[in-house]
Amino acid sequence: xxxxxxxxxxxxxxxxxxxxxxxxxxxxxxxxxxxxxxxxxxxxxxxxxxxxxxxxxxxxxxxxxxxxxxxxxxxxxxxxxxxxxxxxxxxxxxxxxxxxxxxxxxxxxxxxxxxxxxxxxxxxxxxxxxxxxxxxxxxxxxxxxxxxxxxxxxxxxxxxxxxxxxxxxxxxxxxxxxxxxxxxxxxxxxxxxxxxxxxxxxxxxxxxxxxxxxxxxxxxxxxxxxxxxxxxxxxxxxxxxxxxxxxxxxxxxxxxxxxxxxxxxxxxxxxxxxxxxxxxxxxxxxxxxxxxxxxxxxxxxxxxxxxxxxxxxxxxxxxxxxxxxxxxxxxxxxxxxxxxxxxxxxxxxxxxxxxxxxxxxxxxxxxxxxxxxxxxxxxxxxxxxxxxxxxxxxxxxxxxxxxxxxxxxxxxxxxxxxxxxxxxxxxxxxxxxxxxxxxxxxxxxxx
Amino acid sequence: xxxxxxxxxxxxxxxxxxxxxxxxxxxxxxxxxxxxxxxxxxxxxxxxxxxxxxxxxxxxxxxxxxxxxxxxxxxxxxxxxxxxxxxxxxxxxxxxxxxxxxxxxxxxxxxxxxxxxxxxxxxxxxxxxxxxxxxxxxxxxxxxxxxxxxxxxxxxxxxxxxxxxxxxxxxxxxxxxxxxxxxxxxxxxxxxxxxxxxxxxxxxxxxxxxxxxxxxxxxxxxxxxxxxxxxxxxxxxxxxxxxxxxxxxxxxxxxxxxxxxxxxxxxxxxxxxxxxxxxxxxxxxxxxxxxxxxxxxxxxxxxxxxxxxxxxxxxxxxxxxxxxxxxxxxxxxxxxxxxxxxxxxxxxxxxxxxxxxxxxxxxxxxxxxxxxxxxxxxxxxxxxxxxxxxxxxxxxxxxxxxxxxxxxxxxxxxxxxxxxxxxxxxxxxxxxxxxxxxxxxxxxxxxxxxxxxxxx
Numbered sequence: 001x002x003x004x005x006x007x008x009x010x011x012x013x014x015x016x017x018x019x020x021x022x023x024x025x026x027x028x029x030x031x032x033x034x035x036x037x038x039x040x041x042x043x044x045x046x047x048x049x050x051x052x053x054x055x056x057x058x059x060x061x062x063x064x065x066x067x068x069x070x071x072x073x074x075x076x077x078x079x080x081x082x083x084x085x086x087x088x089x090x091x092x093x094x095x096x097x098x099x100x101x102x103x104x105x106x107x108x109x110x111x112x113x114x115x116x117x118x119x120x121x122x123x124x125x126x127x128x129x130x131x132x133x134x135x136x137x138x139x140x141x142x143x144x145x146x147x148x149x150x151x152x153x154x155x156x157x158x159x160x161x162x163x164x165x166x167x168x169x170x171x172x173x174x175x176x177x178x179x180x181x182x183x184x185x186x187x188x189x190x191x192x193x194x195x196x197x198x199x200x201x202x203x204x205x206x207x208x209x210x211x212x213x214x215x216x217x218x219x220x221x222x223x224x225x226x227x228x229x230x231x232x233x234x235x236x237x238x239x240x241x242x243x244x245x246x247x248x249x250x251x252x253x254x255x256x257x258x259x260x261x262x263x264x265x266x267x268x269x270x271x272x273x274x275x276x277x278x279x280x281x282x283x284x285x286x287x288x289x290x291x292x293x294x295x296x297x298x299x300x301x302x303x304x305x306x307x308x309x310x311x312x313x314x315x316x317x318x319x320x321x322x323x324x325x326x327x328x329x330x331x332x333x334x335x336x337x338x339x340x341x342x343x344x345x346x347x348x349x350x351x352x353x354x355x356x357x358x359x360x361x362x363x364x365x366x367x368x369x370x371x372x373x374x375x376x377x378x379x380x381x382x383x384x385x386x387x388x389x390x391x392x393x394x395x396x397x398x399x400x401x402x403x404x405x406x407x408x409x410x411x412x413x414x415x416x417x418x419x420x421x422x423x424x425x426x427x428x429x430x431x432x433x434x435x436x437x438x439x440x441x442x443x444x445x446x447x
Numbered sequence: 448x449x450x451x452x453x454x455x456x457x458x459x460x461x462x463x464x465x466x467x468x469x470x471x472x473x474x475x476x477x478x479x480x481x482x483x484x485x486x487x488x489x490x491x492x493x494x495x496x497x498x499x500x501x502x503x504x505x506x507x508x509x510x511x512x513x514x515x516x517x518x519x520x521x522x523x524x525x526x527x528x529x530x531x532x533x534x535x536x537x538x539x540x541x542x543x544x545x546x547x548x549x550x551x552x553x554x555x556x557x558x559x560x561x562x563x564x565x566x567x568x569x570x571x572x573x574x575x576x577x578x579x580x581x582x583x584x585x586x587x588x589x590x591x592x593x594x595x596x597x598x599x600x601x602x603x604x605x606x607x608x609x610x611x612x613x614x615x616x617x618x619x620x621x622x623x624x625x626x627x628x629x630x631x632x633x634x635x636x637x638x639x640x641x642x643x644x645x646x647x648x649x650x651x652x653x654x655x656x657x658x659x660x661x662x663x664x665x666x667x668x669x670x671x672x673x674x675x676x677x678x679x680x681x682x683x684x685x686x687x688x689x690x691x692x693x694x695x696x697x698x699x700x701x702x703x704x705x706x707x708x709x710x711x712x713x714x715x716x717x718x719x720x721x722x723x724x725x726x727x728x729x730x731x732x733x734x735x736x737x738x739x740x741x742x743x744x745x746x747x748x749x750x751x752x753x754x755x756x757x758x759x760x761x762x763x764x765x766x767x768x769x770x771x772x773x774x775x776x777x778x779x780x781x782x783x784x785x786x787x788x789x790x791x792x793x794x795x796x797x798x799x800x801x802x803x804x805x806x807x808x809x810x811x812x813x814x815x816x817x818x819x820x821x822x823x824x825x826x827x828x829x830x831x832x833x834x835x836x837x838x839x840x841x842x843x844x845x846x847x848x849x850x851x852x853x854x855x856x857x858x859x860x861x862x863x864x865x866x867x868x869x870x871x872x873x874x875x876x877x878x879x880x881x882x883x884x885x886x887x888x889x890x891x892x893x894x895x896x897x898x899x900x901x902x903x
Contacts, residue, residue, distance in 0.1 A: 030518025
């Protein structure tokens with residue numbers, strides 16, 4: 001196969017691949033796990049997954065491996081009887097048992113492919129339950145969308161059920177998306193530097209990176225409080241860092257509560273972070289501080305320092321849509337060549353975002369939306385790259401093609417610390433410069 | 448003491464039936480192998496996990512195709528480089544196959560997609576010797592006829608295509624999945640090929656999944672006595688190994704929860720007797736080797752193997768025993784390891800203060816209760832709230848469990864060793880016992896525990 005460059009070719013290729021019935025090495029996970037991550041960022045909240053045993057156990061394991069943290073997921077425990085007669089009894093019993101035993105502040109009830117196919121009306125079932133605990137239904141069947149859609153649906157469900165207009169609060173809503181505790185810490189430090197008060201939706205920076213101090217609290221400290229979720233209706237504006245994972249909540253707040261939303265790229269790299277900070281500055285009437293200018297300068301200094309080590313290197317990246325498109329622009333800023341920008345979640349918006357980068361920078365980018373890692377691997381073989389970026393599942397592509405490999409995304413479990421390191425903001429950019437450059441240098445040394 | 452109710456279970460009194468404090472002379476067994484209580488903060492896996500994740504997945508030269516929406520395939524893909532090892536690393540566990548059922552497939556049925564997926568996967572990986580198809584929850588509900596699809600596809604591609612109806616909702620835990628996998632492999636694979644030659648000394652090792660290479664330290668012990676391993680079920684097994692397994696003279700059964708089914712079926716149909724063994728720790732491993740040797744009339748050889756292997760580890764084991772004496776352990780495993788390891792801990796001078804299983808049956812609990820000391824806690828299918836109460840209340844010096852419980856233990860300041868997928872294993876037989884002891888010693892004595900703020 002010759003090098004695929006023209007956009008029409010990309011489209012033809014994408015069309016052909018959609019027809020493949022077998023998915024080989026998936027580029028997505030299912031909706032419930034994305035929703036669970038959103039719920040894990042709410043203080044005192046527990047996900048109750050309306051499904052079978054694996055629907056709780058498997059996502060837990062994935063969180064454990066990536067975040068190196070304990071995670072609680074409750075289960076309605078659907079068995080053969082429920083598959084035949086419906087799962088209402090299980091759900092009602094489950095909610096009561098969970099409240100009695102754990103007294104959570106919020107229970108998010110997540111559907112699965114099992115409960116959606118059975119046809120349980122969880123909204124109706126939950127309405128009949130009379131308990132002081134907040135119950136939020138979230139529809140997350142695994143046969144629609146991906147983990148990204150699941151997160152999007154979950155945060156939207158949170159604001160739909162909780163946001164309430166009570167008077168202006170002078171805060172900004174930031175919907176985070178499927179990022180890491182390190183990213184949220186970076187976000188908070190940027191906002192603090194501008195003296196901007198924010199509601200972070202949702203905040204896993206402490207709940208999924210908790211200190212080891214005894215005695216352990218009943219629920220992990222931190223997380224977005226229910227009062228904060230309610231207060232999002234009163235904020236000055238909303239920004240979703242990842243529009244595919246969180247954009248729906250910002251849109252809901254805009255249409256229902258007239259909270260203006262600003263849509264932009266995920267703040268990865270210089271221009272994307274500049275734009276994000278300008279948006280915050282504009283919305284909140286706060287200047288971009290000297291501290292942030294210095295941090296920007298440090299990032300650019302780092303980029304210039306490594307130019308001869310990484311310039312012109314061709315890169316293939318597979319990540320969630322907003323991270324992948326954000327990275328495309330940053331790779332250009334680094335003097336590298338974004339050769340393949342791929343995401344597992346099918347999205348026209350993603351394709352348009354990366355096309356915009358391509359036309360503004362002049363790079364010929366092979367864009368693959370809704371791709372599995374097998375398709376990515378085929379593209380890497382056809383295009384030929386120097387560096388592959390993806391999660392731990394994708395490392396074999398680097399091994400097979402003898403390219404450098406830098407980890408990004410979820411899950412990363414075969415190296416430590418990735419959940420602690422930001423990729424967003426100027427600080428995250430510095431981390432990425434180091435990560436990318438060292439991956440290329442390590443690879444050159446070992447060749 | 449009779450059955451007991453943990454404080455956290457007061458709102459859910461049915462958990463009392465699952466919780467027992469051992470007292471000699473009683474014949475009480477905690478309630479087990481039943482549906483998890485709705486609302487539970489569960490640690491259990493599903494039928495699919497037992498069928499694909501445990502028994503089917505380790506088979507190294509077939510395409511494991513998950514028929515259902517994408518999640519279940521993703522969760523069982525690979526697992527790093529340390530579990531279920533095989534010598535086919537260029538394919539096995541590197542690739543994950545799914546039909547990734549979409550909403551329209553759920554509405555209109557997934558049979559065509561499954562059929563096409565089998566052919567497409569085989570077209571891309573024609574060196575495989577078969578395809579295993581696993582149905583997840585949705586498939587059972589929409590009623591895809593996977594048996595017919597697999598039969599048709601097998602005729603088209605010319606290698607076996609084996610359907611497993613292991614929908615997650617079918618059973619109460621992983622356990623039914625083990626049973627389904629045993630039955631299907633027996634019915635559709637075992638006996639379909641003949642070995643080139645058979646010897647009087649052929650054995651199968653049944654119920655070992657080669658976690659971190661367990662089998663690669665187990666097999667040499669039997670081979671040193673002149674035995675030949677025909678098939679390992681299913682760690683590092685090829686589909687042909689399984690097909691020829693019926694010609695063994697003896698099935699040596701290690702995991703006695705996930706594989707008694709196939710052992711009984713093979714005995715009934717092919718007259719292959721089976722022998723349950725524990726291949727953990729010095730005493731149990733030595734007994735296993737003696738028992739197997741006696742079956743083949745190789746008693747002298749057994750003593751040679753035992754003597755040489757024990758000599759290699761004994762001085763260091765004595766050291767660890769001295770260091771670990773009196774330490775209190777809580778063991779929570781899938782099922783059999785909870786009782787396999789009670790003796791092993793005693794060999795290290797430690798005291799087992801509690802034992803639990805995720806999916807044990809009555810016979811597992813009988814074995815636990817027979818082996819464990821008076822006053823010890825025996826609990827079935829404990830959840831994270833109960834585990835927290837036990838770890839805080841009993842203050843064990845060591846908790847042995849799996850990944851899902853690891854970080855809970857750490858957060859409570861409790862030293863922990865992963866008994867499911869191991870730390871720096873493998874942990875089987877003699878050399879593995881030494882590694883196990885070393886990991887236990889490492890975690891119990893790790894200097895950082897003393898630095899934790901607020902640790903008593």
